[in-house]
Amino acid sequence: MSPELPPLEFTLPIIWALIIGTAVALYVVLDGFDLGVAILFPFFREERERDQMMNSVAPFWDGNETWLVLGGAGLWVAFPKAFAVIMPALYLPIIVMLLALVFRGVAFEFRWVAKPAHRPWDVAFAAGSTVAAFAQGLVLGGLLQGIAVKDGQFAGGTFDFLTPFSLLCAIGLVVGYALLGATWLMMKTDGPLEERVRRLGTPLLVALMACIVAVSVWTPLALPRVAMRWFSLPNFYVLSQVPLLTILLAWSCRRGIRRNKVHQPFLSAVALFVLAYVGLVISNVPYLVPPTITVWEAAAHPSSQLFLLIGTCLLLPMILGYTVFQYWVFRGKVRDGEGYH
Amino acid sequence: MNDVFGIDGNTFARLQFAFTISFHIIFPAFTIGLSAFIATLEVVWLRTGREHYHLLARFWTKVFAVSFAMGVVSGIAMSYQFGTNWSRFSEVAGNVIGPPMGYEVLTAFFLEATFLGVMLFGWNRVPRWLHVTATIVVAVGTCISAFWILSANSWMHTPAGFEMRDGIAYPVDWSQIIFNPSFPYRFAHMLTAAYLTTALVVFAVGARYRVARRFEPEAKVMIRMGLGALLVLAPLQLLIGDLHGLNTAKHQPAKVAAMEAHWDGSKPGDLLLFAVPDMAKEKNHFEISIPRGASFIITHDADGLFPGLKDFAPENRPGVARVFYAFRLMVGIGLLVIAMALLGGWLWWRGRIFDSPWYLKLAGYCWPLGFIAIISGWIVTESGRQPWVVHGVLRTVDASSPVAAGAIATSLLLFVLVYGVVFSIGILFIRKMLGKGPVPVAAAPAADDALANRPLAVAKDAVRGEAPPP
Numbered sequence: 059m060s061p062e063l064p065p066l067e068f069t070l071p072i073i074w075a076l077i078i079g080t081a082v083a084l085y086v087v088l089d090g091f092d093l094g095v096a097i098l099f100p101f102f103r104e105e106r107e108r109d110q111m112m113n114s115v116a117p118f119w120d121g122n123e124t125w126l127v128l129g130g131a132g133l134w135v136a137f138p139k140a141f142a143v144i145m146p147a148l149y150l151p152i153i154v155m156l157l158a159l160v161f162r163g164v165a166f167e168f169r170w171v172a173k174p175a176h177r178p179w180d181v182a183f184a185a186g187s188t189v190a191a192f193a194q195g196l197v198l199g200g201l202l203q204g205i206a207v208k209d210g211q212f213a214g215g216t217f218d219f220l221t222p223f224s225l226l227c228a229i230g231l232v233v234g235y236a237l238l239g240a241t242w243l244m245m246k247t248d249g250p251l252e253e254r255v256r257r258l259g260t261p262l263l264v265a266l267m268a269c270i271v272a273v274s275v276w277t278p279l280a281l282p283r284v285a286m287r288w289f290s291l292p293n294f295y296v297l298s299q300v301p302l303l304t305i306l307l308a309w310s311c312r313r314g315i316r317r318n319k320v321h322q323p324f325l326s327a328v329a330l331f332v333l334a335y336v337g338l339v340i341s342n343v344p345y346l347v348p349p350t351i352t353v354w355e356a357a358a359h360p361s362s363q364l365f366l367l368i369g370t371c372l373l374l375p376m377i378l379g380y381t382v383f384q385y386w387v388f389r390g391k392v393r394d395g396e397g398y399h
Numbered sequence: 400m401n402d403v404f405g406i407d408g409n410t411f412a413r414l415q416f417a418f419t420i421s422f423h424i425i426f427p428a429f430t431i432g433l434s435a436f437i438a439t440l441e442v443v444w445l446r447t448g449r450e451h452y453h454l455l456a457r458f459w460t461k462v463f464a465v466s467f468a469m470g471v472v473s474g475i476a477m478s479y480q481f482g483t484n485w486s487r488f489s490e491v492a493g494n495v496i497g498p499p500m501g502y503e504v505l506t507a508f509f510l511e512a513t514f515l516g517v518m519l520f521g522w523n524r525v526p527r528w529l530h531v532t533a534t535i536v537v538a539v540g541t542c543i544s545a546f547w548i549l550s551a552n553s554w555m556h557t558p559a560g561f562e563m564r565d566g567i568a569y570p571v572d573w574s575q576i577i578f579n580p581s582f583p584y585r586f587a588h589m590l591t592a593a594y595l596t597t598a599l600v601v602f603a604v605g606a607r608y609r610v611a612r613r614f615e616p617e618a619k620v621m622i623r624m625g626l627g628a629l630l631v632l633a634p635l636q637l638l639i640g641d642l643h644g645l646n647t648a649k650h651q652p653a654k655v656a657a658m659e660a661h662w663d664g665s666k667p668g669d670l671l672l673f674a675v676p677d678m679a680k681e682k683n684h685f686e687i688s689i690p691r692g693a694s695f696i697i698t699h700d701a702d703g704l705f706p707g708l709k710d711f712a713p714e715n716r717p718g719v720a721r722v723f724y725a726f727r728l729m730v731g732i733g734l735l736v737i738a739m740a741l742l743g744g745w746l747w748w749r750g751r752i753f754d755s756p757w758y759l760k761l762a763g764y765c766w767p768l769g770f771i772a773i774i775s776g777w778i779v780t781e782s783g784r785q786p787w788v789v790h791g792v793l794r795t796v797d798a799s800s801p802v803a804a805g806a807i808a809t810s811l812l813l814f815v816l817v818y819g820v821v822f823s824i825g826i827l828f829i830r831k832m833l834g835k836g837p838v839p840v841a842a843a844p845a846a847d848d849a850l851a852n853r854p855l856a857v858a859k860d861a862v863r864g865e866a867p868p869p
Contacts, residue, residue, distance in 0.1 A: 124508050130479055135501040138493025145482025145489075146800035152483055153810040156476045157817045163472060164821055212486070216803045359494040361570050366501040373509050380513050 071357040074136035085125035092119045094239020096187030107251050114246040114392045135366050140346040140356035146212040147205045148197045155193035162186030195231030199224025207350045230269030237262040241324035246392050259315040284341045408804035412484040415811040426470030432597025433463045434538035441531045451616045458837035469825045488798035495561050495568045496551045503547035510540040553582035555789045557650045584643035591636045596769025598628035603766035606759040617837050629740040648697050652706040654783030657722040659693040664707035668693030676719040717785040725778035732772040
């Protein structure tokens with residue numbers, strides 16, 4: 059799978075790929091639910107309900123978003139060659155995502171100050187989150203479909219990322235985040251709001267499954283290397299468990315929604331996301347920039363990777379611990395009229 | 400690469416970086432100083448138990464929260480720009496400059512996740528000593544952040560501890576990379592600038608309250624602490640700046656030549672009070688100068704020689720006018736602040752400081768001086784490094800991404816629009832808070848003090864009460 063490399067040159071990129079991969083997965087799941095809550099804003103028109111929705115994610119969004127910074131910075135430090143290709147290739151969606159996140163971030167706080175004239179900030183919150191999610195989907199699709207690389211540099215056009223496939227991924231991610239947001243609200247709210255969000259749950263789940271199936275059929279058909287990965291023997295025996303498990307989790311999510319379970323829908327939706335993520339990783343290992351640059355080819359000098367790894371190993375457990383503590387402090391349902399403001 | 404309106408992508412990328420970094424630097428510079436000021440207030444409060452120190456600490460913490468949030472928001476976009484607009488730079492310098500940048504992110508990340516939460520939301524939740532400790536850790540943490548980012552930046556000015564192989568920089572010695580020749584000077588200069596900037600703001604706000612006869616004990620504390628800091632730091636900054644200049648003269652002579660608009664290195668340099676540099680004709684128009692003054696400043700010898708711009712090939716010269724004027728603006732402000740501080744010190748010594756409304760009114764207008772000086776200073780050092788992005792290693796024109804000029808122009812426009820909106824609202828926010836002033840907080844409901852990482856949420860209740868801005 060890789061050329062003959064000394065042990066350090068071989069293992070360090072794998073460790074860094076795991077760290078960055080985990081940071082990105084944490085970001086997708088964590089910021090996914092708070093973006094999703096905002097994506098659902100248009101379905102709830104009453105101010106009181108919107109207050110409740112916002113309060114349910116208010117203590118978390120900032121911490122959730124910092125994983126994006128760690129992912130981006132980590133990619134540059136550990137894999138400068140991949141960073142230098144991916145960022146120019148996905149230029150527009152990345153810029154749009156960053157700016158949309160700025161809007162939704164300040165909307166979080168300015169909405170309360172602006173009351174009763176908070177309508178524009180409702181729009182900024184919902185639209186900013188939806189645009190950010192859509193742009194992230196375009197980034198994902200643009201990466202999965204492959205980037206034109208020549209002599210180690212991006213060699214494509216500004217709008218290369220924009221294809222039917224990347225649009226499918228974008229819609230899929232918006233739908234998926236909405237599902238995460240809906241199941242989060244099932245867990246964190248009660249009363250009429252919870253009832254209505256449960257009614258939204260099943261259509262969102264169906265739509266997400268449709269997108270997952272579409273991507274799973276599309277990629278092996280379009281990309282022979284992906285087909286080889288999944289359908290060659292003996293890979294198939296092991297990897298065929300992934301779609302089976304996906305179906306099982308979707309079933310569990312639906313059951314949880316219908317039976318008014320508190321945690322089951324959200325946890326199943328998170329597991330569904332993680333599994334879809336793992337599926338995409340399986341399709342693309344060991345490429346960081348499919349289909350040309352592997353983790354080893356993109357890696358920074360081992361001394362650079364090692365230097366930052368030391369600091370990361372010291373600080374990351376503390377940050378993780380604090381994150382867990384914070385979710386524990388704010389556990390339980392957010393009731394109507396209860397919040398920070 | 401194509402262009403838009405005859406401007407190429409590289410220029411748009413430079414404009415975008417200049418715009419976003421100028422916007423960004425305002426906030427970290429202010430928060431570095433402000434966290435140290437708040438920590439000092441809290442230590443005094445802890446030791447004396449005097450309530451108005453507590454009140455002031457809480458008040459400034461709210462201002463700190465908004466500034467910190469705006470620093471983070473604008474900083475996120477900065478870090479991605481290295482990839483989107485400067486991918487060749489990221490690739491060539493990534494091995495060396497990446498880890499310091501990574502440490503900067505980790506420090507900021509860590510701060511935000513833990514101690515900042517206690518500092519902003521923990522007033523009623525943790526014991527006093529723990530809150531003071533958290534604030535001190537935040538103040539030290541902002542310095543550590545500055546340490547790493549300035550180390551990375553300094554390496555671009557005075558690269559060391561690396562070797563080039565196939566056009567890519569590889570690390571050889573980390574201590575040489577981190578403590579590269581210009582780093583200690585730049586770090587000291589910038590940190591002092593940050594403290595000075597905050598001292599000016601605190602001093603100006605205190606002076607305005609005093610003139611309006613509002614918050615009397617608090618205003619006096621702010622005037623004393625602000626002026627005290629200025630009296631020590633403003634002259635110190637002159638000394639540090641001089642040392643930094645000597646270091647630049649040694650490592651980046653072309654920059655110093657541009658700062659002084661000095662063309663002919665075979666003659667001693669005059670100190671130009673005013674001039675219009677002309678790069679095409681390689682001379683200055685309308686010079687007003689002190690003969691040999693520049694030589695005296697740079698070589699500490701009136702007959703000393705230092706390289707002139709003509710000693711460098713035209714393609715290796717920075718844009719002279721920008722560097723020359725920005726340097727004059729920075730030094731001019733520095734001297735003005737020293738004068739203000741000395742005058743204030745004299746009034747203080749005579750016991751008249753609180754009853755000199757003419758002086759305090761003047762002081763009330765001094766708040767933006769630090770910010771302007773910092774931005775000017777960065778224009779001097781960054782424009783003065785041109786045409787290099789990494790001095791002597793990588794040219795700016797070779798560092799940008801293979802992205803169409805139209806895309807960069809579009810994103811520049813978007814940045815200007817979005818930052819314009821967010822910046823205006825944030826400033827409005829801070830104005831309202833300063834207008835309301837350090838009024839005692841009513842017993843807040845417990846949920847209001849929840850331990851969350853939401854800097855702006857703290858600011859929110861500060862804006863609730865309406866009061867005219869100062």
